[in-house]
Amino acid sequence: MNIDNYFKTRRTVRRYSSREVEPQLLKEMLEEASHAPTTGNMQLYSVIVTRSEEGKRALAPLHFNQPSATGCSVLLTFCIDYNRFVKWCEASDAVPGYDNFQSFMTGALDTCIFAQQFNTIAEMHGLGCCYLGTTTYTAPEIAKVLNLPKRVIPLVTLTVGYPEGDAPLSDRIPVEGIIHEEAYHDYSVEDIRDIYAEKEAREDSRKFIEENGKTTLAQVFTDVRYPRENNERFSKIYYDFIRENFLME
Amino acid sequence: MNIDNYFKTRRTVRRYSSREVEPQLLKEMLEEASHAPTTGNMQLYSVIVTRSEEGKRALAPLHFNQPSATGCSVLLTFCIDYNRFVKWCEASDAVPGYDNFQSFMTGALDTCIFAQQFNTIAEMHGLGCCYLGTTTYTAPEIAKVLNLPKRVIPLVTLTVGYPEGDAPLSDRIPVEGIIHEEAYHDYSVEDIRDIYAEKEAREDSRKFIEENGKTTLAQVFTDVRYPRENNERFSKIYYDFIRENFLME
Structure with a gap:
């Protein structure tokens, strides 16, 4: 396998054939992914495998009925999991102190690294x-469907299956736009224009702007895809959930 | 390359030879990593490359003088970056609404996925x-050294170099301990005992317990490595920093 070629040409796949991801293969891939880096070797995560039609149908509305949620072979919900670790501490005469924001972040990084390694x-x-x-x-609501106990927080979901048809290759901004040598060099208006020029000039971006009745590509993000009111509503939902089920003040 | 073999046998490397990681190779690898999944293709991250001796010496105490911080060829600080995205919005007649916790989480996931792909x-x-x-x-303090503006939050750091000597292979708990089919199945005390049995029986774990003057392995985590008082102190530091530089309430 040409690894450079894979990394540069990988693409997100949203449409899947009916071919099943075999349970044994899934388990082997999750086992490999578990060798990804993890803070202090604590492995602060669990993954819930949804393979049944009923399970996918129960989760689909919680993912705004994105077709890949029911069209995939398996849907994987990656969760920060301190429940297992705390139970181990309590079974080992050890007094855990993980009901705090720093521990939440540690669990989130562990979980995200594991999920991306699996991906x-x-x-x-x-x-x-x-x-x-x-x-x-x-x-x-995901926590209710999946019967998650306290200290287990859903973080990311992956839909997985064999690809159907061709998935498009996504564009990226020039890498110079994300690298800073020795210290952060803030962007001038000209820098910003240069970094986003190619993206804005793309045919699919122009179509995207038109379909959404906007005048700039950035407005599609701020007004349609990730508007303030949604961000603030979902912030409250998630932070309250973390507070009640993880921080437990 | 046998990919299964790589993923199962990868190891964290803390000791490096004096061989430099060439700037061109580093740039190419970061470019490849930027093709990792990213929310809505927003790429909400930046990476600061510290290659100079002065730069590493300034950061080393902020990483508790771990030898790899100065012994590496390059030290990469991966940061959540909404500064670039917000500047793009403002240059595009778009009104951003990202000063909230949900946007912070989105940026954290983007940044962590990018860092792990690079790894x-x-x-x-x-x-x-x-x-x-x-x-x-x-x-x-990292933000001060690296001259980070508001809306840019350090998340993870990677030290990178050519390995010197052999790095040990880390153990992992059995994968059955992290997989839940269809719903979360909570752990009994027996389950916990089974999951952690192999880890506790390892020679290096026993040594670790003895060196730290503890009676169980879990106590090394709760009392020595990640004690409550540290977790709580660092929680306040990080959350306050996010509030002032990102949420900006």
Whole structure:
């Protein structure tokens, strides 16, 4: 396998064939992913595998009925999990102190690294995956459907299956736009224009602007895709859920 | 390359030879990593490359003088970056609404996925990497050293270089301990005992317990490595920093 070629040409896959991801293969890939870096080797995560039609149908509305949620072979909900670790502490005469924001962040990083490692492994095996960003929006309801106990917080969801048809290759801003040598060099208006010029000039961006009745590409993000009112509503839902089920003040 | 073999046998590398990671190779690997999944293709991250001796010496105490911070060829600080995105919005007649917790989480996931993709690419190129978990502990001081503006939050740091000597292979709990089919199945005391049995029986764990003057392995985590008082102190530091520089209430 040409690794450079894989990383540069990987793509998000939202449409899947009916071919099943075999349970044994899934388990092996998750086992490989568990060798990803983890803070202090604590492995502060769990993954819930939804393979049944009923399970997918129960979760689909919580992912705003994105077609990949029911069209995939398996849907994986990656959760920060301090429940297992705290139970181990309590069974070992150890007094845990993880009901705080720093521990939440540690768990979030562990979980995200594990999920992304799985994503790469699955794609390298010819599978297609798609992250569902809705997981942090509807976490309290996802937790109910998946029967999550306290100290277990849904973080990201991946839909997984064999690709159907061709998925488009996404553009990226020039890498110079994200690298800073030795210290952060703030962007001038000209820098910003240069960094986003190619993206704005793309045919699909122009179409996107027109379809949404906007005049700039950035407005599609601020007014349609990620508007303030949604961000603030979902912030409250997620933070309240973390407070009640994790921080437990 | 046998990909299964790589993922199962990868290891964290903390000791590096004097061989430099060439700037061109680093840039190419960061470019490849930028093709990792990102929410709505927003790429809400920046990376600060510290290659100079002065730069590493300034950051080393903020990473508790872990030897890899100065012994590496380059130290990469991965930051959540809404500064660039907000500047793009403002240059595009778009009104951003990202000063909230949900947007922080979105940026954290984007940044962590990018960092982990880089970690995998670098390791596949024969380089060694180590995450420094201290980044969220000392973020305000790191931000000062790296001249970060508002809306840019340090999240994770990777030290990178060519490996010197052999790095040990870390153990992991059995994968059955992290997979839940269809719904979360809570752990009984027996389950916990089974999941952690192998880890507790390891020679290095026993040594670790003895060196720290404890009676169980879990106590090394709760009393020595990640004690409540540290977690709470660093929680306040990080959350206050996010509030002032990102949420800006």
